[in-house]
Each structure stands twice: as C-alpha cells, then as structure tokens.
Amino acid sequence: MRENLAKAMGWANTEFFRRAQLPKSYTDLLGRKLFLFLLTLQGLVAFALITLGVMLRKSRTARKVIRPRIRQEIARAGVALLPMFIFVALALGFLVVGQTVSALAKFGATDYLGTTMVIVVVRELGPLLAAMLVLARVGTAHVIELGTARALGEVEALEALGIDPVHYLIVPRVIGMAVGVFSLTVYLIIGALVSGYLFAFLQDVPLTPGDYFKQIAGALGWLDFVLLALKTIAFGFFIAIVTCYHGLARPLRLEDVSRVAVRAVSQGVIVCVLIDALFILLYLVT
Amino acid sequence: MSGPENTLTIEMRDVSIGAIRDIGFIVLEDVNWSVAPGEFWAIAGQQHSGKSDFLMLAAGLMAPAKGDCKLFGMETRTLNEATLAERLRVGFVFEGGQLFHQLTIRENVTLPLQYHRDLPPGEAAREVAALLELLELTPLAEVTPANVSDNWLQRAALARALMLKPEVLLLDNPLTDLGARHRQWWLRFLDQLWRGHDWCGGRPMTLVATTDDLRPWQNAKRKFAVLRDKKFFPLGSWNEVASANDPVVQELLAAPVELTSSA
Numbered sequence: 237m238r239e240n241l242a243k244a245m246g247w248a249n250t251e252f253f254r255r256a257q258l259p260k261s262y263t264d265l266l267g268r269k270l271f272l273f274l275l276t277l278q279g280l281v282a283f284a285l286i287t288l289g290v291m292l293r294k295s296r297t298a299r300k301v302i303r304p305r306i307r308q309e310i311a312r313a314g315v316a317l318l319p320m321f322i323f324v325a326l327a328l329g330f331l332v333v334g335q336t337v338s339a340l341a342k343f344g345a346t347d348y349l350g351t352t353m354v355i356v357v358v359r360e361l362g363p364l365l366a367a368m369l370v371l372a373r374v375g376t377a378h379v380i381e382l383g384t385a386r387a388l389g390e391v392e393a394l395e396a397l398g399i400d401p402v403h404y405l406i407v408p409r410v411i412g413m414a415v416g417v418f419s420l421t422v423y424l425i426i427g428a429l430v431s432g433y434l435f436a437f438l439q440d441v442p443l444t445p446g447d448y449f450k451q452i453a454g455a456l457g458w459l460d461f462v463l464l465a466l467k468t469i470a471f472g473f474f475i476a477i478v479t480c481y482h483g484l485a486r487p488l489r490l491e492d493v494s495r496v497a498v499r500a501v502s503q504g505v506i507v508c509v510l511i512d513a514l515f516i517l518l519y520l521v522t
Numbered sequence: 523m524s525g526p527e528n529t530l531t532i533e534m535r536d537v538s539i540g541a542i543r544d545i546g547f548i549v550l551e552d553v554n555w556s557v558a559p560g561e562f563w564a565i566a567g568q569q570h571s572g573k574s575d576f577l578m579l580a581a582g583l584m585a586p587a588k589g590d591c592k593l594f595g596m597e598t599r600t601l602n603e604a605t606l607a608e609r610l611r612v613g614f615v616f617e618g619g620q621l622f623h624q625l626t627i628r629e630n631v632t633l634p635l636q637y638h639r640d641l642p643p644g645e646a647a648r649e650v651a652a653l654l655e656l657l658e659l660t661p662l663a664e665v666t667p668a669n670v671s672d673n674w675l676q677r678a679a680l681a682r683a684l685m686l687k688p689e690v691l692l693l694d695n696p697l698t699d700l701g702a703r704h705r706q707w708w709l710r711f712l713d714q715l716w717r718g719h720d721w722c723g724g725r726p727m728t729l730v731a732t733t734d735d736l737r738p739w740q741n742a743k744r745k746f747a748v749l750r751d752k753k754f755f756p757l758g759s760w761n762e763v764a765s766a767n768d769p770v771v772q773e774l775l776a777a778p779v780e781l782t783s784s785a
Binding site for chain 2 (some may be wrong): 395398
C-alpha cells in the first residue's frame with residue numbers, strides 16, 4: 237500500500253539531478269547522464285518487482301473491483317485499437333510483404349519466402365510495430381492519467397481509503413497492456429501476411445496461396461510461437477511499467493505532466509528496442 | 523490507559539512533521555497532542571501552516587519525521603496491509619474533495635465498499651443509495667466530479683469517507699469555498715455525527731477538522747488548537763479561544779466569512 241509507493245518514490249527521485257545546472261565539461265555531463273540512467277533503471281526494476289509482488293500477493297483481493305478494471309484496460313489496449321491495427325496490417329502487407337514477395341519472385345528465390353516472412357514480419361516487424369503503436373496510443377494516456385491523478389492528490393485519496401494504488405491503478409494497466417500487445421501482434425501478423433499475398437497476387441506473382449502459406453508454415457518453428465508470446469507480453473508489461481512509473485511513482489505538479497509523458501515515451505521506445513535485442517540474442521543462441 | 527475503550531484515538535509525542543510533497547521540509551515540530559474517543563477538535567492555522575500535513579500524519583498516511591504518532595494505540599509507522607482494519611476505522615475528507623475524476627459520484631462513493639467488503643451487488647447498491655440520499659447527492663449520482671460545484675464535491679467526498687462507517691473522521695478544511703447554506707448544513711451534520719448518527723449505528727464519532735477561519739466552529743463543547751510558527755498550541759475550549767491574546771488566533775477569528783449564495 238503506502239509502503240509500495242514510498243519505495244518506488246524513493247527510487248524515482250532523480251529530479252535533483254535533472255534540475256541541477258549543466259556541468260561545465262563533457263565528461264561531467266556524460267557522468268551525470270550515466271548516473272541518471274542507472275537511477276532510472278534501478279527505479280524501473282524496483283517498480284516492476286513491486287508490481288509483480290502486488291499482482292501475485294493480491295490476486296484474490298477485491299476481485300469485484302479489479303476484474304472489471306482489467307477488462308476495461310484490455311479493451312482499451314487491445315479491442316479499441318483493432319481498427320487502427322487492421323489499417324496498419326494492410327499497409328504493412330502492401331508496403332513490405334507484397335514488395336518482398338514480388339522481388340523474391342523476380343530473382344526466382346520464392347523458396348526463401350517463408351523464412352524471409354517469418355524473420356521480417358513474425359519475429360521483428362510485427363511485435364515491434366505493435367508495441368510502438370500501443371505505446372503511442374495507450375502508454376501516453378497512462379502517463380497523463382496517472383500524472384494528473386497524482387498531481388490532483390487522488391493517489392493520497394486511494395491510500396486514505398485503504399486501497400493500494402499499485403493494485404488499483406497499475407496492476408490492471410499492466411495486465412491489460414500485456415494482453416493487448418500480444419493479441420494485436422497476432423492480428424497484425426496475420427493481417428500483414430494476408431494483405432501481402434493480395435498485393436503480390438495483384439502483381440501477377442506466380443505463387444499460389446497454398447504455396448505461400450505452406451512456405452510460411454514450414455519456416456515457423458514451435459520456438460517462434462513461444463518467443464513471440466514471451467516477447468509481446470514482455471513488451472506490454474514493460475511499456476506499462478515505464479509509463480505507470482513515470483506517471484505515478486513520484487509526486488507531480490500539473491505542469492510536470494507533459495514533460496514526464498515525453499520522457500516516458502522515449503524510455504518506452506528504448507526499453508522495447510532493448511527487449512527486442514535480447515530476443516534476437518535468444519533466436520541466435522537457440 | 524488500559525483496555526480498548528480507553529485507548530487514545532490519536533496520540534502524538536514530540537512529533538516533527540514533514541511536508542507531504544517534500545518529507546525533508548519540516549512544517550511542524552515538537553507536537554504533543556492526544557485525542558480521546560468522542561472528542562471534536564478544530565485545528566486552526568493560516569495558509570501553509572501545515573494543517574494538511576498534520577492531518578495526513580494523524581490519519582497514518584505519512585510517517586513522522588521524528589517522534590511517535592499512534593492511531594488507536596498502534597504506531598502509524600507500523601501500519602501496513604496486515605493492520606488495514608485499523609486504517610479503515612478512520613475516514614478522511616480532503617480539502618477540495620480529491621474525488622477520482624474518471625468515476626461518477628456514485629462510483630466514487632461505491633469504490634471503498636466494493637474494494638473492502640464482499641457484499642452482494644444489490645446490497646451494496648442499496649447502501650450507497652441510502653448514503654447518497656442522506657447527503658442529498660442522489661440527483662448528482664451519475665455525474666463526474668468535473669461537472670459538480672465545489673459545494674457538492676466536498677459533500678461527495680464526505681459520502682465517500684463515510685461509506686465504511688468509520689469511528690474517526692478527519693476533515694481537511696471542510697468549510698472552505700462553501701456557500702452559506704452548505705456551511706450550515708455541514709456544521710449541523712458534523713454535530714449529528716459527533717453525537718451519534720444513525721448511519722454509523724448511533725455511535726458517537728471522533729472528529730478532527732482543520733480550518734483557516736475559527737468563527738463557524740464556535741461551540742463550547744469543541745476543543746481548539748492552533749498551528750503557528752511551526753508549533754502546535756492547544757487552546758482548550760471556545761471561551762479560551764475567544765479570550766486568547768495570540769495575534770494569529772485573533773486573525774483567524776477575524777477571517778472574513780464569504781457569504782455567497784449556495785449552489
């Protein structure tokens with residue numbers, strides 16, 4: 237409850253360093269940036285662990301309140317974004333997949349189609365694009381909502397009512413975003429592969445739908461499904477952690493909210509790229 | 523003091539209080555204060571004298587920078603999830619309400635009940651409806667806080683604090699920005715709570731309210747204190763307040779009462 241937030245606040249207190257005057261030398265500036273990075277990293281890890289702890293410990297607490305909130309967050313980070321994702325899937329299919337298919341067909345390299353599609357769309361572009369879109373659409377809203385709630389004293393009001401702010405405000409958002417990014421990535425990949433074939437078909441590429449999907453299915457291994465699920469859930473989890481951490485874990489004034497939102501989105505992008513790099517290593521190792 | 527009936531409701535010994543926004547900035551020092559069950563305190567102080575921080579500490583929402591603060595005989599430092607039941611014996615009304623802006627008034631009032639009590643939906647709805655009716659909030663039940671005037675926001679915050687039928691009610695500047703009619707309603711209703719309202723099973727409630735205007739609180743049975751120069755000064759009854767030579771008390775007694783028409 238209060239102690240959860242207090243711990244996170246303790247780790248989030250980087251304002252002193254951010255607002256200090258610029259150092260005179262580049263090495264000092266570099267040192268400060270490094271120090272700030274480490275403090276932020278420490279804060280994010282602590283916040284993630286606190287959230288996981290609350291999620292597990294309070295899985296049976298106040299279900300009547302938390303379950304509708306989780307459903308609401310899944311709808312917001314998943315279902316509500318479907319129209320946009322259908323559009324993006326079509327665009328991705330036309331722009332990337334269709335062109336790749338026709339280029340490979342020109343060189344008679346259609347045998348590599350499945351592998352190329354799996355690497356480009358299933359492993360890399362699909363999950364990362366889905367994560368970025370959810371970060372932009374929902375992550376930003378998280379920072380603004382939570383930052384405003386913090387600035388207006390609503391977090392203290394929750395504590396006064398004996399309600400754990402991490403349980404009430406963060407846990408539904410984290411679960412909603414993890415489920416949302418995972419589901420949307422699946423839809424995005426399917427949509428991009430289908431629309432890609434349509435684009436190739438319109439260009440008279442000599443490839444039957446059966447061959448196209450057979451090659452893709454042949455190139456997919458069980459590990460692709462497992463790592464895709466893990467990666468997208470990790471994206472959703474950490475985007476929610478970064479955005480909620482910046483919105484909630486430190487006392488804010490209303491004028492700070494926009495600045496913090498920008499910082500949260502930048503850090504969200506960095507975190508997603510780092511997670512992606514980690515999964516590339518996993519693919520290479522396995 | 524022995525036995526739960528005799529346990530002091532709130533007890534502060536040599537307490538220093540930090541600001542809620544910056545715990546390192548001390549707003550009050552050497553506070554010694556105790557509240558017995560059934561007392562009604564009005565704590566007066568000028569703007570930025572630390573009234574809100576004082577009340578937050580009393581509610582166990584923050585730890586003292588120094589000294590010991592007890593709630594129902596338990597150190598507030600040790601209040602955690604295991605002692606949640608003690609925390610729920612205290613209701614808190616924030617200055618300005620601090621309602622959850624995305625929820626309607628009904629949802630705001632329902633939230634603590636839904637979170638802490640596993641009641642069937644029908645029963646919970648009946649309880650909430652009864653409380654909204656009692657506080658004349660039924661017409662505003664489906665409205666979000668942004669569309670409600672300050673007078674009613676404050677009353678909705680009172681409803682939220684009363685939902686769990688607390689034994690102690692802490693109110694941060696509850697009469698600020700209220701119209702004359704609402705102010706009268708509040709004073710009358712708080713008096714009913716103090717004497718024992720049916721809503722709380724007729725049990726007398728312990729009340730602590732902060733204020734920057736002492737005059738509306740005039741009542742021989744209330745106890746008064748003032749926050750000045752980072753110190754806490756108990757004043758005693760209204761007679762002692764009225765005869766005090768303290769310039770700050772004089773100023774708080776002379777605070778202009780805004781007689782606006784109520785919404």
